[in-house]
Amino acid sequence: MDLSFSPQEEAFRQEVRDFIAEASPLLPKNLGTPEQARRSKDEYLVWHRLLYKRGWVAPAWPKELGGAGWSVTERYIFATETAKAGMPTTLPFGLGMVGPVIYTFGNEAQKKKFLPRILSGEDWWCQGYSEPGAGSDLASLRCRAVRDGDHYIVDGQKTWTTLAQYADWIFCLVRTDPNAKPQEGISFLLIDMTSPGITIKPIIVLDGAREVNEVFFDAVKVPAENLVGEENKGWTYAKFLLAHERSGLASALRSRAALMRLKAIARKEQLDGQPLVRDPDFARKLSALEADLMALEFTELRILSREAKGGKIGAESSMLKVVGSEILQRISDLAMEAVGYYALPHDLSLGDNEAIGPDYARGLASRYFNQRKVSIYGGSNEIQRNIIAKAVLGL
Amino acid sequence: MDFSFSEEQTLLRNSLSRYLADRYAFEDWRKFTRAGEGRDPAHWRQFAEMGLFAAPLPEAVGGLGGGAIEIMVVMEEFGRALAVEPFVSTVVIGGGLLAKSGGALAEEWLPKIAGGETVMAFAFAEAQGRFNLADLATTAKKQGDGYVLQGQKSVVLAAPWADQLIVTARTGGSQRETQGVSIFLVDKKGKGVSSRDYAVTSGLRASDVIFENAPARLIGEEGMALPLLEVIVDRAIAAHLAEATGAIAMLMNATVEYAKTRKQFGQPIGKFQALQHRIVDMYIAQEQAQSASLMANLKLDEPDGARTASAAKAALGKYARAVAEGAVQVHGGIGMTDELNVGHYFKRLVLLETLYGSPDHHLRRMAKLDQ
Numbered sequence: 001m002d003l004s005f006s007p008q009e010e011a012f013r014q015e016v017r018d019f020i021a022e023a024s025p026l027l028p029k030n031l032g033t034p035e036q037a038r039r040s041k042d043e044y045l046v047w048h049r050l051l052y053k054r055g056w057v058a059p060a061w062p063k064e065l066g067g068a069g070w071s072v073t074e075r076y077i078f079a080t081e082t083a084k085a086g087m088p089t090t091l092p093f094g095l096g097m098v099g100p101v102i103y104t105f106g107n108e109a110q111k112k113k114f115l116p117r118i119l120s121g122e123d124w125w126c127q128g129y130s131e132p133g134a135g136s137d138l139a140s141l142r143c144r145a146v147r148d149g150d151h152y153i154v155d156g157q158k159t160w161t162t163l164a165q166y167a168d169w170i171f172c173l174v175r176t177d178p179n180a181k182p183q184e185g186i187s188f189l190l191i192d193m194t195s196p197g198i199t200i201k202p203i204i205v206l207d208g209a210r211e212v213n214e215v216f217f218d219a220v221k222v223p224a225e226n227l228v229g230e231e232n233k234g235w236t237y238a239k240f241l242l243a244h245e246r247s248g249l250a251s252a253l254r255s256r257a258a259l260m261r262l263k264a265i266a267r268k269e270q271l272d273g274q275p276l277v278r279d280p281d282f283a284r285k286l287s288a289l290e291a292d293l294m295a296l297e298f299t300e301l302r303i304l305s306r307e308a309k310g311g312k313i314g315a316e317s318s319m320l321k322v323v324g325s326e327i328l329q330r331i332s333d334l335a336m337e338a339v340g341y342y343a344l345p346h347d348l349s350l351g352d353n354e355a356i357g358p359d360y361a362r363g364l365a366s367r368y369f370n371q372r373k374v375s376i377y378g379g380s381n382e383i384q385r386n387i388i389a390k391a392v393l394g395l
Numbered sequence: 396m397d398f399s400f401s402e403e404q405t406l407l408r409n410s411l412s413r414y415l416a417d418r419y420a421f422e423d424w425r426k427f428t429r430a431g432e433g434r435d436p437a438h439w440r441q442f443a444e445m446g447l448f449a450a451p452l453p454e455a456v457g458g459l460g461g462g463a464i465e466i467m468v469v470m471e472e473f474g475r476a477l478a479v480e481p482f483v484s485t486v487v488i489g490g491g492l493l494a495k496s497g498g499a500l501a502e503e504w505l506p507k508i509a510g511g512e513t514v515m516a517f518a519f520a521e522a523q524g525r526f527n528l529a530d531l532a533t534t535a536k537k538q539g540d541g542y543v544l545q546g547q548k549s550v551v552l553a554a555p556w557a558d559q560l561i562v563t564a565r566t567g568g569s570q571r572e573t574q575g576v577s578i579f580l581v582d583k584k585g586k587g588v589s590s591r592d593y594a595v596t597s598g599l600r601a602s603d604v605i606f607e608n609a610p611a612r613l614i615g616e617e618g619m620a621l622p623l624l625e626v627i628v629d630r631a632i633a634a635h636l637a638e639a640t641g642a643i644a645m646l647m648n649a650t651v652e653y654a655k656t657r658k659q660f661g662q663p664i665g666k667f668q669a670l671q672h673r674i675v676d677m678y679i680a681q682e683q684a685q686s687a688s689l690m691a692n693l694k695l696d697e698p699d700g701a702r703t704a705s706a707a708k709a710a711l712g713k714y715a716r717a718v719a720e721g722a723v724q725v726h727g728g729i730g731m732t733d734e735l736n737v738g739h740y741f742k743r744l745v746l747l748e749t750l751y752g753s754p755d756h757h758l759r760r761m762a763k764l765d766q
Contacts, residue, residue, distance in 0.1 A: 272571060
């Protein structure tokens with residue numbers, strides 16, 4: 001056993017740090033502030049474009065398709081350094097979701113048409129999975145696509161579609177065989193968001209931001225060439241994508257950065273004339289949280305090392321999601337507790353009370369409320385536990 | 396032993412809950428909390444007419460001679476409706492302090508409180524003080540036959556609607572000393588008072604208030620107010636605990652109903668054991684919360700009233716959070732939306748958990764009172 005990195009890996013780390021130092025001044029000023037959730041399309045894309053220029057935008061993609069060509073360890077170093085420096089993350093919908101589906105299951109024409117535009121950021125993708133009646137039970141989805149000559153006609157509704165208001169394309173799970181078993185009649189379709197018959201309706205969430213949307217399809221004509229893989233085999237691709245979505249390593253690193261911010265707040269806040277961080281009750285809660293986080297960091301490293309040796313990540317990603325989401329929620333909770341009464345004016349759904357209380361209190365209540373989503377989305381934590389029970393423990 | 400309500404108390408609850416159902420529905424609430432001054436003043440007048448404000452006040456000053464139970468009944472219903480009216484700061488804090496200290500000030504203001512002619516906000520918190528009622532940098536000094544105030548108060552709930560402020564300040568002693576704390580009544584629109592008004596979570600409004608030589612009238616005894624302050628804040632805590640149980644009841648109803656009707660995998664999600672156990676834990680928390688509220692309210696005048704109030708505040712904070720977070724989780728994505736009332740009850744319970752001290756603060760106070 002050995003926890004150290006090789007000299008080459010350390011040199012790579014320095015390269016990443018240099019890049020971050022150059023990129024930081026070019027990033028939007030509102031990063032890390034409450035307005036972050038209200039970024040414009042362009043603000044979202046600044047980091048993406050900088051990485052693209054450097055050839056680093058797609059760490060996990062194969063090199064010949066425009067990936068960074070990094071080892072698993074280099075990917076981890078990159079994630080560590082960017083998280084530590086508080087850099088944004090690229091959005092997962094193109095790079096982490098539909099991209100891998102297209103290069104794994106799509107045809108040559110689709111790869112040529114879509115992959116370069118995902119890398120460059122020219123196309124913004126959103127995810128058409130959940131429906132009002134199909135959440136945890138995704139396979140019960142009803143949005144229909146009927147083949148009509150060289151087109152499909154799509155009718156139905158998707159929901160919880162993150163940032164659909166900016167999207168150029170949506171990848172959708174649609175039902176193409178209503179008579180088959182639920183999982184066997186689903187196809188994976190790429191739909192141009194400018195197609196006639198698509199309407200988007202915003203959903204405002206607890207922090208007041210328009211983070212998600214409903215997307216309606218009314219007789220939307222989709223060229224048959226936009227079908228990925230085989231008709232009625234979409235569930236296989238959907239599961240592949242979900243596993244990719246969940247394998248987001250380095251959630252512990254993001255939590256580590258959030259914990260550092262929380263500690264900084266606890267050093268500034270007062271309790272009976274002392275810094276809050278010295279209050280035994282608060283200090284104990286901080287330590288308990290950090291102990292769980294440190295264990296999670298090592299759990300991530302163990303999975304990483306297994307992956308580096310060519311192992312496949314399966315249900316471990318469900319475990320990372322459960323632990324990682326609960327830690328994120330606890331950090332947001334303690335941060336809100338740390339600022340006491342001045343948490344209360346900082347519910348952004350009421351507008352930004354910028355000048356009220358200490359500047360670090362801004363957005364903390366909103367973040368706590370918003371973080372409730374992390375145990376719900378991407379497969380609720382109940383579903384993740386079901387997966388572990390079945391796939392890992394054989395229960 | 397008898398936990399049942401009197402006929403008058405039941406009547407009070409029924410008439411209030413009918414009014415709230417008719418005139419204070421969630422859709423109305425959404426509208427008036429988000430527009431203009433953030434409330435509909437007509438409700439305040441109606442509540443006065445219904446006798447809500449008079450109910451707990453002594454008969455000698457125009458009250459109906461009730462007490463903690465009447466306040467509890469009102470606050471449970473207010474909690475169910477997410478009410479924003481500053482009943483507690485006006486009637487429980489203002490009315491309570493004035494009734495206990497008596498004198499000309501009480502004679503002048505108690506009838507106005509009973510009649511709904513005044514709105515009072517309680518300015519006690521300071522940025523450095525956290526939840527310690529005695530940690531005060533605001534000072535008062537004698538001037539003529541009154542006092543003038545100097546200092547700043549944080550997150551004064553309902554201050555934008557108030558005509559009077561009840562303000563804690565030091566007339567002596569050092570910053571966190573027991574001695575030297577006094578309580579004042581200050582004309583909100585008077586000279587030397589300025590404020591920055593803003594919205595706070597779950598539909599309330601508040602202000603940061605600055606006093607610069609603001610004229611103030613002393614309530615009770617100079618420098619000796621901390622014990623009285625603690626007694627009255629415990630009453631406010633008990634009232635807000637009742638409010639929390641109202642909000643918890645609404646979340647429980649919504650969650651059970653949703654679990655019965657929302658279908659996934661071919662059956663109501665309430666049939667899944669993982670969710671059943673979570674919802675059962677929420678139910679147990681609800682029952683424990685109800686007990687905590689009752690014990691705080693019933694024991695206010697007992698020797699262990701203060702310790703009981705702290706115990707109830709700490710315990711109920713934990714139960715409320717379990718119910719609120721559980722309600723959102725069981726609802727899934729829809730529980731995350733601004734459109735559904737679930738998130739707003741959740742936010743109110745988070746606010747109530749902080750108000751007058753976090754669970755940690757009250758656990759420490761409990762331990763101290765045991766020594």
